[in-house]
Amino acid sequence: MALQVFLSSVNFGRKGTIIWDSPEMIGMQVFILPLFQISFFAILAQYIGYQGSAVQYIVVGNALQAMSYSSVFAVANITSSDKWQGTLATLIVTPANRMALFVGRAVFQAGLSVVIVLGGLFYATELFGVSFASADIPGVLLVILITSVTMMSFGLLISSIGLFMRTAMIVANVFLFLTMLVSGVNFPVSSLPAWLRPVGYAIPMTYGTSAIRLAIAGDPLGKIAPLLGDEVLVGAIVLLLGYLLMVGFERLARKTGRFEEY
C-alpha cells in the first residue's frame, strides 16, 4: 500500500506541481539560472584577482548549488502548493502513509536537480574551462545523485515546517540562498566564522561540494566515500526530522484546528 501511494505520488508530483514545473520554469532552472549564477561568481572571482583553480573551485560549487531551486525551494513548497490549491486538508484526512506521500511528490524534483547540475557542469566545462579529463565520472554522477536526494530531504524538512505555517516559501527562500554562503560553494566552510560553521555541516550539500571537487580532480570513489557517507547520514537525519515534524505538526493541527495560523 505504501508503495502504491509512493508511486502515485511520484506520478502526481510530476503532473500536479504546475507552478514550479511548467516548461518555462523547468527551462529557467536548467538553462538560465545555473548559467548566470555561475557567471556572476566566476566573473567576481576574476575581478578580485582569483586565478585558475580558485575560479574553478567557485564554478564547480555553484554548478552543484544550482540544484537548490529544484531540490530545496520547489520541494519545500509542496505543502504550500497544496494549501493554495485547497487540497492539503483533503490529503491530511487520508490514511495514506505520510512518508510515501510527500517523498513521492518530491522525487521528480530530485530527478530535475540531477539534470540541472549536469547543465551547470556543462557550462563549467564549456565556458569556464573546468577540465573533466581526469575526472572519475561514475564518482561525479554518484555525488550528484546523492546530493540531489539528500537535498530533496532537506527540502522536505522545510516543507514540514510549512505544514504549520501559512506558507513555507519564505523559509524556503532563505535556505535556497543560504547554501550559497555556508555550504562551501564559493569558499571553504573553514572561512566562515566559527559560530556559523555548524549550520554548514548540518546541510547535506556541504559534503557534496567537497566530494564533487575531489571526483572531478580524479580522486577515486574510495577517497570520496567518507564524505558521501557523511552526506547520506546527514540526509537521513534531516529526512527523519522532517518526518517527525510533519507527523507532529499534523497532530497539533488536528488537535487545535490551527492549520494555517502562522
Next chain:
Amino acid sequence: MSKLQAVRASAHLTMMNFFADPQWIIPSIIAPFIFTMVALFLFVNVTGPVLLYAVLGGGLMGMWGTTVYGSGSSITFDRWNGTMEATLAAPVPLIWIIAGRVAWNTFIGVINGGLILAIGMLWFRTGIPIANPVPFVFATLVTYVSLSSFGLMLATIYVLSRKGGFIENSLEVPVYIATGTMFPVALLPLATQPIAFILGPTWGIEAIRKAAIAGYAGLGTSYWTDMVILIAETAVYFVISFYLFVRVEKLAKRNGTLEEY
C-alpha cells in the same frame, strides 16, 4: 478620481498589504543579502575601499530585487485573488494604479538597499566613509526613480502574461551582472556591454560609487555625465511605459486575453 489620487491610493493600499504581511519582503531581501555576504567573504583579502564597493553593489541589488519582485508579485497576487479584471476595469488608466504600487515597492527597495549597506558595514566594520554625502543621496534618489520606471515597464509584461514568476526569476541575476553591481561592466563579453549601457541602474551605481568612493574612476565618465545619462534613460523608460500601458490595456479589453499567455 484624479491620476495623483489613484497613485496615492494604490501606493497606500500596497503599503497596507505590506504591513499586513511583511514576511513577503524576505524573498526580495535574501538574494541580494546573500550575494553581498558571499562577495564580502571573497573580497576579504583585498585592500582598498573594496568593502564599500561591494556593499554599495549589494545595496543596489537589494533595490533591484525589490523592484522586480514587487512589480511582478503585485500583479500576480491580483491574478491569484481574482482582482485583476476589476483593477483593469477601474475608471482610471491602469498605469497610475501600477505606478502607485511600483513607487511603494521601489521605496522598500531603497530601505532594503540601505539595510544591506548597514549590515555589510557593521559586519565587516567598514564604517560609513561616504566621500560626498549630498551627491550620494541625490544619485541614490535618482536611481530609485529610474528603478521605479524600469519596474513600470516590466509591469506591462506581467499584466499580459501569466509567466510573471518565470520573468522575475530569470531577470534577477542577469541584471546583477549586466549593471555591474559587483564588478565593472568592462569585464563582460564585448557583445553584452551595450545591454549594460542601456540599463539605467548601470549609470546609477556608477554615480553612487563616484560620490561614495574617493578616486573611483569606473567607466571613466564624470559623476554628472552618469547622472545625465541616468536621467535621460529614465525619461525614456517612462515614455515607453506610458505607451505600453495604453497599448496593453486596449489589447486586454478588446481581445479579452488578459490571462491567456
